[in-house]
Amino acid sequence: MPEILSLTINGARSQVARGTTVAAAMLLAEQPSRISVTGEPRTALCGMGICFECRAVVDGVPHRRTCQILCEQDMAVETNP
Amino acid sequence: MTRTQVLVVGAGPAGIVAATAAAENGRAVIVLDDNVTAGGQIWRSATVGESGPAQRGDTQKQRALQRLQRSGAQVLTGRCVFSADASGTLQTFEETASGSFAEEFRFEQLVIATGARERFLPFPGWTLPGVFGAGGLQALVKGGYPVAGKRVIVAGTGPLLLAVAAHLAEDGAVVSSVLEQAPLAQLAPFAASLWAHPAKLVQGARFRARLWKTAYRTGCWVVEAIAGTDGQKLAAVRMTDGTRTWTEPCDLLACGYHLVPNTELAALLGCKFRGSFVRVDDMQRTSLPNIFCAGEPTGIAGLDAALVQGEIAGLACAGRSNTSLQRRAATEHVFAGRMEKAFTLRPELHSLPLPDTIVCRCEDVPFDSLRGYTGWTDAKLQTRCGMGACQGRICGPAVEHLLGWKPVSVRQPLFPVPLEALCSPDETTKIDNQNELIEEKA
Numbered sequence: 173m174p175e176i177l178s179l180t181i182n183g184a185r186s187q188v189a190r191g192t193t194v195a196a197a198m199l200l201a202e203q204p205s206r207i208s209v210t211g212e213p214r215t216a217l218c219g220m221g222i223c224f225e226c227r228a229v230v231d232g233v234p235h236r237r238t239c240q241i242l243c244e245q246d247m248a249v250e251t252n253p
Numbered sequence: 254m255t256r257t258q259v260l261v262v263g264a265g266p267a268g269i270v271a272a273t274a275a276a277e278n279g280r281a282v283i284v285l286d287d288n289v290t291a292g293g294q295i296w297r298s299a300t301v302g303e304s305g306p307a308q309r310g311d312t313q314k315q316r317a318l319q320r321l322q323r324s325g326a327q328v329l330t331g332r333c334v335f336s337a338d339a340s341g342t343l344q345t346f347e348e349t350a351s352g353s354f355a356e357e358f359r360f361e362q363l364v365i366a367t368g369a370r371e372r373f374l375p376f377p378g379w380t381l382p383g384v385f386g387a388g389g390l391q392a393l394v395k396g397g398y399p400v401a402g403k404r405v406i407v408a409g410t411g412p413l414l415l416a417v418a419a420h421l422a423e424d425g426a427v428v429s430s431v432l433e434q435a436p437l438a439q440l441a442p443f444a445a446s447l448w449a450h451p452a453k454l455v456q457g458a459r460f461r462a463r464l465w466k467t468a469y470r471t472g473c474w475v476v477e478a479i480a481g482t483d484g485q486k487l488a489a490v491r492m493t494d495g496t497r498t499w500t501e502p503c504d505l506l507a508c509g510y511h512l513v514p515n516t517e518l519a520a521l522l523g524c525k526f527r528g529s530f531v532r533v534d535d536m537q538r539t540s541l542p543n544i545f546c547a548g549e550p551t552g553i554a555g556l557d558a559a560l561v562q563g564e565i566a567g568l569a570c571a572g573r574s575n576t577s578l579q580r581r582a583a584t585e586h587v588f589a590g591r592m593e594k595a596f597t598l599r600p601e602l603h604s605l606p607l608p609d610t611i612v613c614r615c616e617d618v619p620f621d622s623l624r625g626y627t628g629w630t631d632a633k634l635q636t637r638c639g640m641g642a643c644q645g646r647i648c649g650p651a652v653e654h655l656l657g658w659k660p661v662s663v664r665q666p667l668f669p670v671p672l673e674a675l676c677s678p679d680e681t682t683k684i685d686n687q688n689e690l691i692e693e694k695a
Contacts, residue, residue: 174301191301192397193289199398204382210617213485215382217614217647219392220294221287221333222370222515224642224669225614235642235669236348239396240331242289242300244350 179247194238194249195219195226205238206252213251228252257283259570260343260360261326262334262518265293266314266556267548267563268366269321274567275364276324283358284321285332285345291318293368294388295556301397332356335666337363339522339541346674353674362543362570365519365531366563369549371413371509372650374598375612375620376605378478379508383487387417387509394424401425403504406490408432408475410596411511412457412555418467419460421507428467429501432492434510435596436472443595450588453557470494474602478506495601511596513650514550520663535579537566545569554589561585603655612655613648615641623652629661642669 174189181201188197195216198205204213205228216226221240229250230236238249259275261268264286276282284291292298296314321328337343343358371386378384385393387409394400405426407418410433418428433440447454461469473494481488489502519531525540526532530552537545545566548559561582568575606612608621618638626632629639629652638652639645644667645660652658 189301189397191299193300193393196393196396196398199393208380208614208617212380212617213382214380214614216385216393217373217389218371218386219389219396220370222643223373223386223389223614223647227642231350233348235671239393240287240289241348 177243177245177247179243179245179249181249182251188243190243192243194228194230194236194241194243194247196239197243198226198228198238198249204251254357254359255283256359257281257327258361259283259364259567260285260358260362261364261366262286262343263293263366263368263548264288264291264328264330265366265368265548265559266296266317267368267559267566268293268364269296269317270560270563271364271366271545271547271567271570272326272328273317273321273324274564275362275570276321276326276567278568278571278573280362280571282324282326284326284328285334285343285358286328286330287333288330290330291321291328294392297392297395299395301395333668333670334518335668335670337518337522337665339544341543346668346670348671348674353671355670355674362545363522364537364563364566364570365522365524365539365544365546365550366548366559366566367515367518367550369512369514369553370646372511372513372654373508373647374510374602374605374654375610375648375651376475376477377607377610378480378487380611380614381478381480381487382485383504384478384506384508387411387507388413389509390505390507391417391420394421399424400505403427404429404502405505405507406430406432406475406492406501406503408434408473408490408492408506408508409510410434410598411509412592412596413509413511415457415460415464415469417507419463422463422467426505428464429503430468430470430473430492431464432473432475433469433471434474434599434602436599439597440471440595443591446588446591450557453588474599474605475506475508476605510598510602512549512553514553516550517644517646517663517667519544519546519550521665521667533562535565535582536569536574537562538569552586552589553593554585555592558582558585558589598654606655612651613638613641613645615643615648618648620655623656628658632658644668 261284332345477491547562547566606620616637
Protein backbone atom coordinates (compact mmCIF):
# COMPACT_ATOMS: atom_id res chain seq x y z
CA MET A 173 0.00 0.00 0.00
CA PRO A 174 1.30 3.48 -0.78
CA GLU A 175 1.99 5.84 2.09
CA ILE A 176 -0.92 8.19 2.90
CA LEU A 177 -0.28 11.91 3.23
CA SER A 178 -2.52 14.46 4.89
CA LEU A 179 -2.84 18.01 3.58
CA THR A 180 -5.41 20.81 3.71
CA ILE A 181 -7.31 22.01 0.66
CA ASN A 182 -9.20 25.26 1.26
CA GLY A 183 -8.95 24.51 4.99
CA ALA A 184 -10.42 21.00 4.85
CA ARG A 185 -8.26 17.94 5.63
CA SER A 186 -7.58 15.74 2.66
CA GLN A 187 -5.78 12.41 2.47
CA VAL A 188 -3.97 11.22 -0.64
CA ALA A 189 -1.43 8.57 -1.57
CA ARG A 190 2.20 9.70 -1.78
CA GLY A 191 2.97 10.58 -5.39
CA THR A 192 -0.37 12.33 -5.97
CA THR A 193 -0.03 15.67 -7.74
CA VAL A 194 -1.62 18.69 -6.07
CA ALA A 195 -3.86 19.10 -9.16
CA ALA A 196 -5.17 15.54 -8.71
CA ALA A 197 -5.73 16.15 -4.98
CA MET A 198 -7.76 19.30 -5.75
CA LEU A 199 -9.90 17.38 -8.27
CA LEU A 200 -10.40 14.61 -5.73
CA ALA A 201 -11.51 17.21 -3.14
CA GLU A 202 -13.78 18.80 -5.80
CA GLN A 203 -12.20 22.20 -5.28
CA PRO A 204 -11.44 24.58 -8.16
CA SER A 205 -7.74 25.33 -8.61
CA ARG A 206 -8.41 28.96 -9.47
CA ILE A 207 -11.13 31.52 -10.03
CA SER A 208 -10.93 33.09 -13.49
CA VAL A 209 -10.84 36.86 -14.12
CA THR A 210 -14.63 36.88 -14.59
CA GLY A 211 -15.26 34.67 -11.56
CA GLU A 212 -15.58 31.18 -13.08
CA PRO A 213 -14.25 28.17 -11.15
CA ARG A 214 -11.52 26.40 -13.14
CA THR A 215 -9.74 23.07 -12.86
CA ALA A 216 -6.72 21.55 -14.60
CA LEU A 217 -7.07 21.16 -18.37
CA CYS A 218 -3.82 19.99 -19.97
CA GLY A 219 -2.20 18.14 -17.06
CA MET A 220 1.30 18.91 -18.35
CA GLY A 221 2.20 22.40 -17.20
CA ILE A 222 1.16 24.30 -20.32
CA CYS A 223 -2.34 25.73 -19.77
CA PHE A 224 -1.90 27.32 -16.31
CA GLU A 225 -5.54 26.52 -15.40
CA CYS A 226 -4.38 24.44 -12.42
CA ARG A 227 -2.64 27.41 -10.77
CA ALA A 228 -3.33 27.51 -7.02
CA VAL A 229 -1.87 28.88 -3.80
CA VAL A 230 0.52 26.28 -2.37
CA ASP A 231 1.91 26.95 1.11
CA GLY A 232 1.17 30.63 0.68
CA VAL A 233 2.77 30.95 -2.78
CA PRO A 234 0.21 31.92 -5.44
CA HIS A 235 0.15 30.86 -9.10
CA ARG A 236 1.90 27.50 -8.63
CA ARG A 237 1.12 25.01 -11.41
CA THR A 238 -0.35 22.23 -9.27
CA CYS A 239 -0.05 19.54 -11.98
CA GLN A 240 3.74 19.90 -11.70
CA ILE A 241 3.88 19.57 -7.89
CA LEU A 242 3.57 16.44 -5.75
CA CYS A 243 1.61 16.58 -2.47
CA GLU A 244 3.60 16.73 0.74
CA GLN A 245 2.59 16.04 4.33
CA ASP A 246 0.82 19.06 5.92
CA MET A 247 0.88 21.08 2.71
CA ALA A 248 -1.72 23.87 2.65
CA VAL A 249 -3.40 24.40 -0.71
CA GLU A 250 -5.96 27.05 -1.55
CA THR A 251 -7.93 28.03 -4.62
CA ASN A 252 -6.11 30.86 -6.40
CA PRO A 253 -8.41 33.90 -6.05
CA MET B 254 26.29 28.51 -13.82
CA THR B 255 26.66 24.97 -15.12
CA ARG B 256 28.71 24.03 -18.18
CA THR B 257 28.01 21.01 -20.31
CA GLN B 258 28.90 19.85 -23.80
CA VAL B 259 25.39 18.77 -24.79
CA LEU B 260 22.22 20.23 -23.29
CA VAL B 261 18.96 18.46 -24.08
CA VAL B 262 15.65 20.25 -23.40
CA GLY B 263 12.85 17.75 -22.82
CA ALA B 264 13.08 14.31 -21.22
CA GLY B 265 10.47 12.65 -23.42
CA PRO B 266 11.33 9.80 -25.79
CA ALA B 267 13.29 12.00 -28.26
CA GLY B 268 15.26 13.75 -25.51
CA ILE B 269 15.98 10.54 -23.59
CA VAL B 270 17.31 8.75 -26.66
CA ALA B 271 19.29 11.80 -27.85
CA ALA B 272 20.93 12.21 -24.44
CA THR B 273 21.75 8.50 -24.25
CA ALA B 274 23.31 8.41 -27.72
CA ALA B 275 25.41 11.52 -27.06
CA ALA B 276 26.57 10.34 -23.62
CA GLU B 277 27.37 6.80 -24.81
CA ASN B 278 29.59 8.40 -27.41
CA GLY B 279 31.60 10.34 -24.91
CA ARG B 280 29.80 13.67 -24.61
CA ALA B 281 28.99 15.29 -21.27
CA VAL B 282 25.18 15.60 -21.28
CA ILE B 283 22.55 17.32 -19.16
CA VAL B 284 18.83 16.80 -19.80
CA LEU B 285 16.32 19.37 -18.51
CA ASP B 286 12.60 18.79 -18.04
CA ASP B 287 9.77 20.85 -16.59
CA ASN B 288 7.86 17.81 -15.28
CA VAL B 289 8.23 15.98 -11.98
CA THR B 290 9.72 12.87 -13.60
CA ALA B 291 11.44 12.00 -16.87
CA GLY B 292 9.38 10.29 -19.57
CA GLY B 293 7.54 13.13 -21.26
CA GLN B 294 3.88 12.67 -22.14
CA ILE B 295 3.60 9.41 -24.05
CA TRP B 296 5.94 7.75 -21.52
CA ARG B 297 4.51 9.59 -18.51
CA SER B 298 4.86 7.47 -15.37
CA ALA B 299 2.16 6.98 -12.79
CA THR B 300 3.53 8.83 -9.76
CA VAL B 301 1.26 7.00 -7.31
CA GLY B 302 1.85 3.49 -6.00
CA GLU B 303 4.11 0.85 -7.46
CA SER B 304 3.15 -1.22 -10.50
CA GLY B 305 -0.41 -0.16 -11.16
CA PRO B 306 -2.14 -0.94 -14.44
CA ALA B 307 -0.67 2.23 -15.94
CA GLN B 308 2.84 0.79 -15.55
CA ARG B 309 2.11 -2.31 -17.58
CA GLY B 310 3.32 -2.76 -21.14
CA ASP B 311 5.91 -0.01 -21.00
CA THR B 312 9.08 -2.06 -20.93
CA GLN B 313 10.34 -0.01 -23.89
CA LYS B 314 10.23 3.06 -21.66
CA GLN B 315 11.87 1.27 -18.72
CA ARG B 316 14.67 0.02 -20.96
CA ALA B 317 15.22 3.52 -22.38
CA LEU B 318 15.32 5.11 -18.92
CA GLN B 319 17.73 2.48 -17.57
CA ARG B 320 20.01 2.95 -20.57
CA LEU B 321 19.89 6.73 -20.07
CA GLN B 322 20.91 6.27 -16.44
CA ARG B 323 23.82 3.99 -17.41
CA SER B 324 24.96 6.41 -20.12
CA GLY B 325 26.08 8.95 -17.52
CA ALA B 326 23.81 11.71 -18.78
CA GLN B 327 22.47 13.83 -15.93
CA VAL B 328 18.70 14.42 -15.77
CA LEU B 329 17.39 17.53 -14.00
CA THR B 330 13.58 17.57 -13.63
CA GLY B 331 11.39 20.41 -12.38
CA ARG B 332 13.39 22.86 -14.54
CA CYS B 333 11.36 25.25 -16.67
CA VAL B 334 13.33 26.83 -19.51
CA PHE B 335 12.44 30.51 -19.81
CA SER B 336 15.28 31.99 -21.83
CA ALA B 337 18.12 31.01 -24.15
CA ASP B 338 20.35 32.43 -26.84
CA ALA B 339 22.09 30.76 -29.73
CA SER B 340 25.54 31.74 -28.47
CA GLY B 341 25.22 28.93 -25.92
CA THR B 342 23.40 29.99 -22.77
CA LEU B 343 20.05 28.92 -21.43
CA GLN B 344 18.17 29.88 -18.26
CA THR B 345 15.76 27.81 -16.22
CA PHE B 346 13.82 28.29 -13.03
CA GLU B 347 12.85 25.76 -10.44
CA GLU B 348 10.20 26.12 -7.73
CA THR B 349 10.85 24.23 -4.50
CA ALA B 350 9.41 24.24 -0.98
CA SER B 351 12.14 26.71 0.02
CA GLY B 352 11.60 29.11 -2.87
CA SER B 353 12.19 29.75 -6.57
CA PHE B 354 15.63 29.57 -8.12
CA ALA B 355 17.04 30.46 -11.50
CA GLU B 356 19.92 28.54 -13.04
CA GLU B 357 22.07 29.24 -16.04
CA PHE B 358 23.51 26.58 -18.31
CA ARG B 359 26.23 26.96 -20.93
CA PHE B 360 26.27 24.46 -23.76
CA GLU B 361 28.29 23.60 -26.86
CA GLN B 362 25.37 21.81 -28.51
CA LEU B 363 21.67 22.01 -27.80
CA VAL B 364 19.02 19.40 -28.62
CA ILE B 365 15.49 20.79 -28.61
CA ALA B 366 13.13 17.92 -27.76
CA THR B 367 10.22 19.91 -26.37
CA GLY B 368 7.47 17.63 -27.69
CA ALA B 369 3.91 18.68 -28.37
CA ARG B 370 0.79 19.76 -26.53
CA GLU B 371 -2.85 19.08 -27.27
CA ARG B 372 -4.81 21.35 -29.56
CA PHE B 373 -7.94 22.62 -27.84
CA LEU B 374 -10.89 24.02 -29.76
CA PRO B 375 -13.31 26.22 -27.78
CA PHE B 376 -16.92 25.05 -27.60
CA PRO B 377 -19.74 26.13 -25.26
CA GLY B 378 -19.03 24.81 -21.77
CA TRP B 379 -15.38 23.85 -22.34
CA THR B 380 -14.26 25.84 -19.29
CA LEU B 381 -16.51 23.85 -16.89
CA PRO B 382 -14.87 21.76 -14.17
CA GLY B 383 -15.12 18.18 -15.43
CA VAL B 384 -13.90 19.05 -18.94
CA PHE B 385 -10.28 18.09 -19.60
CA GLY B 386 -7.93 17.54 -22.48
CA ALA B 387 -7.81 13.92 -23.64
CA GLY B 388 -4.13 13.50 -22.84
CA GLY B 389 -4.83 15.97 -20.04
CA LEU B 390 -7.18 13.63 -18.19
CA GLN B 391 -4.80 10.72 -18.74
CA ALA B 392 -1.93 12.74 -17.24
CA LEU B 393 -4.04 13.72 -14.22
CA VAL B 394 -5.08 10.09 -13.68
CA LYS B 395 -1.40 9.10 -13.76
CA GLY B 396 -0.90 11.85 -11.17
CA GLY B 397 -3.32 10.15 -8.80
CA TYR B 398 -6.81 11.35 -9.82
CA PRO B 399 -9.03 8.25 -9.58
CA VAL B 400 -11.63 7.71 -12.33
CA ALA B 401 -12.97 4.30 -11.26
CA GLY B 402 -16.74 4.20 -11.72
CA LYS B 403 -16.86 7.61 -13.41
CA ARG B 404 -18.74 7.95 -16.71
CA VAL B 405 -16.33 9.40 -19.24
CA ILE B 406 -16.71 10.56 -22.83
CA VAL B 407 -13.51 10.81 -24.88
CA ALA B 408 -13.70 13.13 -27.88
CA GLY B 409 -11.77 15.17 -30.41
CA THR B 410 -9.41 13.74 -32.98
CA GLY B 411 -6.19 11.81 -33.35
CA PRO B 412 -4.67 8.46 -32.50
CA LEU B 413 -4.34 9.55 -28.85
CA LEU B 414 -8.11 9.18 -28.25
CA LEU B 415 -8.15 5.37 -28.33
CA ALA B 416 -5.02 5.17 -26.18
CA VAL B 417 -6.55 7.52 -23.60
CA ALA B 418 -9.90 5.69 -23.62
CA ALA B 419 -8.18 2.31 -23.16
CA HIS B 420 -6.11 3.64 -20.27
CA LEU B 421 -9.14 5.18 -18.55
CA ALA B 422 -11.13 1.94 -18.98
CA GLU B 423 -8.21 0.01 -17.47
CA ASP B 424 -8.39 2.34 -14.47
CA GLY B 425 -12.06 1.49 -13.99
CA ALA B 426 -13.76 4.39 -15.79
CA VAL B 427 -16.95 3.67 -17.73
CA VAL B 428 -16.05 5.07 -21.14
CA SER B 429 -19.42 5.28 -22.88
CA SER B 430 -18.34 6.89 -26.16
CA VAL B 431 -15.23 7.77 -28.10
CA LEU B 432 -16.05 10.50 -30.63
CA GLU B 433 -13.60 10.91 -33.50
CA GLN B 434 -14.40 13.96 -35.65
CA ALA B 435 -12.76 12.50 -38.76
CA PRO B 436 -15.18 10.62 -41.01
CA LEU B 437 -14.53 6.93 -41.58
CA ALA B 438 -13.67 7.50 -45.26
CA GLN B 439 -10.86 9.87 -44.21
CA LEU B 440 -9.53 7.42 -41.60
CA ALA B 441 -9.67 4.29 -43.76
CA PRO B 442 -6.50 4.88 -45.85
CA PHE B 443 -4.55 5.62 -42.66
CA ALA B 444 -5.88 2.50 -40.93
CA ALA B 445 -5.03 0.41 -44.00
CA SER B 446 -1.48 1.81 -44.10
CA LEU B 447 -0.88 0.52 -40.57
CA TRP B 448 -0.22 -2.93 -42.12
CA ALA B 449 3.19 -1.51 -42.99
CA HIS B 450 3.76 -0.68 -39.30
CA PRO B 451 2.89 -3.95 -37.49
CA ALA B 452 3.80 -2.64 -34.02
CA LYS B 453 1.39 0.29 -34.39
CA LEU B 454 -1.33 -2.06 -35.68
CA VAL B 455 -0.95 -4.45 -32.73
CA GLN B 456 -1.09 -1.53 -30.31
CA GLY B 457 -4.26 -0.17 -31.94
CA ALA B 458 -5.91 -3.60 -31.80
CA ARG B 459 -4.95 -3.94 -28.13
CA PHE B 460 -6.57 -0.57 -27.30
CA ARG B 461 -9.71 -1.52 -29.22
CA ALA B 462 -9.95 -4.86 -27.39
CA ARG B 463 -10.03 -3.10 -24.03
CA LEU B 464 -12.91 -0.93 -25.23
CA TRP B 465 -15.40 -3.63 -26.22
CA LYS B 466 -18.12 -1.91 -24.17
CA THR B 467 -17.44 1.53 -25.71
CA ALA B 468 -19.10 3.01 -28.79
CA TYR B 469 -16.40 4.27 -31.19
CA ARG B 470 -18.15 6.85 -33.34
CA THR B 471 -16.33 8.34 -36.31
CA GLY B 472 -17.58 11.56 -37.90
CA CYS B 473 -18.97 12.75 -34.55
CA TRP B 474 -17.99 15.67 -32.36
CA VAL B 475 -18.94 17.52 -29.18
CA VAL B 476 -21.02 20.68 -29.61
CA GLU B 477 -21.61 21.56 -25.96
CA ALA B 478 -20.59 20.60 -22.45
CA ILE B 479 -23.67 21.01 -20.25
CA ALA B 480 -23.48 21.92 -16.56
CA GLY B 481 -25.58 20.31 -13.83
CA THR B 482 -28.22 22.23 -11.89
CA ASP B 483 -25.53 23.98 -9.79
CA GLY B 484 -24.09 25.42 -13.02
CA GLN B 485 -20.58 24.67 -11.75
CA LYS B 486 -19.86 21.15 -12.94
CA LEU B 487 -20.19 19.02 -16.07
CA ALA B 488 -23.29 16.79 -16.19
CA ALA B 489 -23.78 15.92 -19.87
CA VAL B 490 -22.35 16.34 -23.35
CA ARG B 491 -24.28 17.30 -26.46
CA MET B 492 -22.85 15.74 -29.60
CA THR B 493 -23.57 15.54 -33.29
CA ASP B 494 -22.82 13.53 -36.42
CA GLY B 495 -23.59 16.56 -38.58
CA THR B 496 -27.27 15.71 -39.09
CA ARG B 497 -28.48 14.37 -35.75
CA THR B 498 -27.70 15.94 -32.36
CA TRP B 499 -28.12 14.11 -29.05
CA THR B 500 -27.12 14.35 -25.39
CA GLU B 501 -25.35 11.78 -23.22
CA PRO B 502 -24.93 12.16 -19.44
CA CYS B 503 -21.36 11.89 -18.10
CA ASP B 504 -19.11 12.88 -15.21
CA LEU B 505 -16.01 13.75 -17.20
CA LEU B 506 -15.24 14.80 -20.77
CA ALA B 507 -11.74 14.24 -22.16
CA CYS B 508 -11.52 16.29 -25.36
CA GLY B 509 -8.46 17.16 -27.46
CA TYR B 510 -7.95 17.84 -31.15
CA HIS B 511 -4.65 16.08 -31.88
CA LEU B 512 -1.35 17.82 -31.20
CA VAL B 513 0.50 21.06 -31.87
CA PRO B 514 4.29 21.29 -31.52
CA ASN B 515 6.03 23.11 -28.67
CA THR B 516 8.26 25.32 -30.79
CA GLU B 517 8.60 28.42 -28.58
CA LEU B 518 12.23 27.69 -27.60
CA ALA B 519 13.27 27.04 -31.20
CA ALA B 520 11.54 30.26 -32.30
CA LEU B 521 13.20 32.29 -29.54
CA LEU B 522 16.63 30.99 -30.59
CA GLY B 523 15.89 32.01 -34.18
CA CYS B 524 15.71 28.56 -35.80
CA LYS B 525 14.13 28.63 -39.27
CA PHE B 526 10.71 27.00 -39.68
CA ARG B 527 8.97 25.02 -42.39
CA GLY B 528 5.30 25.85 -41.90
CA SER B 529 4.49 25.29 -38.21
CA PHE B 530 7.51 23.05 -37.65
CA VAL B 531 11.21 23.49 -36.99
CA ARG B 532 13.24 22.92 -40.17
CA VAL B 533 15.90 20.22 -39.79
CA ASP B 534 18.27 18.39 -42.15
CA ASP B 535 18.83 14.60 -42.21
CA MET B 536 21.09 14.93 -39.14
CA GLN B 537 18.31 16.78 -37.21
CA ARG B 538 20.36 19.99 -37.46
CA THR B 539 18.32 23.20 -37.38
CA SER B 540 19.27 26.28 -39.39
CA LEU B 541 21.56 27.31 -36.51
CA PRO B 542 24.97 25.72 -35.98
CA ASN B 543 25.10 23.32 -33.02
CA ILE B 544 21.36 23.42 -32.40
CA PHE B 545 19.46 20.22 -33.13
CA CYS B 546 15.77 19.41 -32.90
CA ALA B 547 14.09 16.00 -32.60
CA GLY B 548 10.56 14.68 -32.23
CA GLU B 549 7.24 16.49 -32.53
CA PRO B 550 8.59 20.07 -33.01
CA THR B 551 9.89 18.89 -36.42
CA GLY B 552 6.49 17.39 -37.39
CA ILE B 553 3.77 15.49 -35.51
CA ALA B 554 4.88 11.92 -36.18
CA GLY B 555 4.57 10.05 -32.89
CA LEU B 556 6.76 7.88 -30.71
CA ASP B 557 8.68 5.84 -33.28
CA ALA B 558 9.74 8.94 -35.21
CA ALA B 559 10.79 10.66 -31.98
CA LEU B 560 12.99 7.71 -31.03
CA VAL B 561 14.73 7.58 -34.43
CA GLN B 562 15.19 11.35 -34.66
CA GLY B 563 16.44 11.54 -31.07
CA GLU B 564 19.10 8.93 -31.75
CA ILE B 565 20.19 10.70 -34.95
CA ALA B 566 20.48 14.02 -33.05
CA GLY B 567 22.39 12.45 -30.16
CA LEU B 568 24.85 10.74 -32.50
CA ALA B 569 25.24 13.96 -34.48
CA CYS B 570 26.26 15.76 -31.27
CA ALA B 571 29.10 13.23 -31.03
CA GLY B 572 30.02 13.75 -34.70
CA ARG B 573 28.55 10.47 -35.86
CA SER B 574 25.86 9.48 -38.33
CA ASN B 575 23.94 6.33 -39.21
CA THR B 576 22.33 5.89 -42.61
CA SER B 577 19.93 3.10 -41.55
CA LEU B 578 18.48 5.44 -38.89
CA GLN B 579 18.06 8.11 -41.53
CA ARG B 580 16.17 5.66 -43.74
CA ARG B 581 13.86 4.79 -40.83
CA ALA B 582 13.30 8.49 -40.17
CA ALA B 583 12.19 8.90 -43.78
CA THR B 584 9.68 6.00 -43.41
CA GLU B 585 8.24 7.59 -40.25
CA HIS B 586 7.95 10.88 -42.13
CA VAL B 587 5.64 9.18 -44.65
CA PHE B 588 3.58 7.79 -41.77
CA ALA B 589 3.29 11.31 -40.32
CA GLY B 590 1.95 12.62 -43.62
CA ARG B 591 -0.77 9.95 -43.69
CA MET B 592 -1.66 10.68 -40.07
CA GLU B 593 -1.99 14.42 -40.76
CA LYS B 594 -4.37 13.72 -43.65
CA ALA B 595 -6.44 11.23 -41.64
CA PHE B 596 -7.05 13.62 -38.74
CA THR B 597 -7.56 16.84 -40.72
CA LEU B 598 -10.12 18.99 -38.91
CA ARG B 599 -13.55 19.11 -40.53
CA PRO B 600 -14.95 22.53 -41.56
CA GLU B 601 -17.89 22.29 -39.14
CA LEU B 602 -15.43 22.72 -36.26
CA HIS B 603 -14.99 26.37 -37.30
CA SER B 604 -18.47 27.11 -35.99
CA LEU B 605 -18.13 25.41 -32.58
CA PRO B 606 -17.89 28.58 -30.45
CA LEU B 607 -20.95 30.76 -29.85
CA PRO B 608 -20.45 34.56 -29.52
CA ASP B 609 -20.11 34.32 -25.72
CA THR B 610 -17.88 31.20 -25.70
CA ILE B 611 -14.57 31.96 -24.00
CA VAL B 612 -11.64 31.56 -26.38
CA CYS B 613 -8.78 32.80 -24.14
CA ARG B 614 -9.17 31.02 -20.81
CA CYS B 615 -6.45 33.04 -19.05
CA GLU B 616 -8.15 36.40 -19.73
CA ASP B 617 -11.75 35.17 -20.31
CA VAL B 618 -11.96 36.69 -23.78
CA PRO B 619 -15.21 35.67 -25.57
CA PHE B 620 -15.24 34.77 -29.26
CA ASP B 621 -17.33 37.76 -30.39
CA SER B 622 -14.87 40.28 -28.95
CA LEU B 623 -12.28 39.04 -31.49
CA ARG B 624 -14.48 40.03 -34.43
CA GLY B 625 -13.27 43.07 -36.30
CA TYR B 626 -9.57 42.36 -35.71
CA THR B 627 -7.35 41.03 -38.44
CA GLY B 628 -4.46 39.67 -36.41
CA TRP B 629 -2.80 39.09 -33.07
CA THR B 630 -1.17 42.48 -32.47
CA ASP B 631 -4.40 44.48 -32.46
CA ALA B 632 -6.43 41.78 -30.73
CA LYS B 633 -3.86 41.46 -27.93
CA LEU B 634 -3.78 45.19 -27.31
CA GLN B 635 -7.54 45.66 -27.38
CA THR B 636 -8.90 42.42 -25.87
CA ARG B 637 -5.96 40.86 -23.93
CA CYS B 638 -6.53 37.59 -25.84
CA GLY B 639 -3.33 35.54 -25.55
CA MET B 640 -1.85 37.89 -22.93
CA GLY B 641 -2.34 35.65 -19.90
CA ALA B 642 -0.18 33.18 -18.04
CA CYS B 643 -0.12 30.50 -20.75
CA GLN B 644 1.15 33.15 -23.19
CA GLY B 645 -1.27 32.03 -25.89
CA ARG B 646 -0.22 28.38 -25.87
CA ILE B 647 -3.87 27.28 -25.56
CA CYS B 648 -5.82 30.02 -27.40
CA GLY B 649 -3.11 30.49 -30.07
CA PRO B 650 -3.73 27.24 -31.97
CA ALA B 651 -7.50 27.68 -31.40
CA VAL B 652 -7.50 31.18 -32.90
CA GLU B 653 -5.29 29.97 -35.77
CA HIS B 654 -7.96 27.35 -36.53
CA LEU B 655 -10.93 29.70 -36.08
CA LEU B 656 -9.61 32.93 -37.62
CA GLY B 657 -6.42 31.92 -39.41
CA TRP B 658 -4.11 34.18 -37.36
CA LYS B 659 -0.53 32.98 -37.26
CA PRO B 660 1.59 33.58 -34.14
CA VAL B 661 3.56 36.83 -34.49
CA SER B 662 6.55 36.65 -32.17
CA VAL B 663 8.08 34.75 -29.31
CA ARG B 664 9.89 36.64 -26.59
CA GLN B 665 11.57 35.78 -23.33
CA PRO B 666 10.57 34.86 -20.69
CA LEU B 667 9.06 31.80 -22.38
CA PHE B 668 7.09 31.09 -19.19
CA PRO B 669 6.05 33.43 -16.36
CA VAL B 670 9.00 33.50 -13.96
CA PRO B 671 8.62 34.37 -10.26
CA LEU B 672 10.58 37.55 -9.54
CA GLU B 673 12.13 35.75 -6.60
CA ALA B 674 13.82 33.33 -9.02
CA LEU B 675 15.45 36.18 -10.91
CA CYS B 676 16.85 37.46 -7.61
CA SER B 677 18.10 34.02 -6.53
CA PRO B 678 21.87 33.52 -5.94
CA ASP B 679 22.70 32.16 -9.39
CA GLU B 680 21.22 35.25 -11.04
CA THR B 681 22.77 37.56 -8.45
CA THR B 682 26.21 36.14 -9.26
CA LYS B 683 25.62 36.88 -12.91
CA ILE B 684 24.44 40.40 -12.19
CA ASP B 685 27.43 41.01 -9.88
CA ASN B 686 29.78 39.80 -12.59
CA GLN B 687 28.17 42.16 -15.06
CA ASN B 688 28.55 45.03 -12.61
CA GLU B 689 32.22 44.16 -12.14
CA LEU B 690 32.67 44.15 -15.88
CA ILE B 691 30.97 47.51 -16.12
CA GLU B 692 33.17 48.86 -13.31
CA GLU B 693 36.30 47.49 -14.98
CA LYS B 694 35.39 49.18 -18.22
CA ALA B 695 34.73 52.43 -16.37
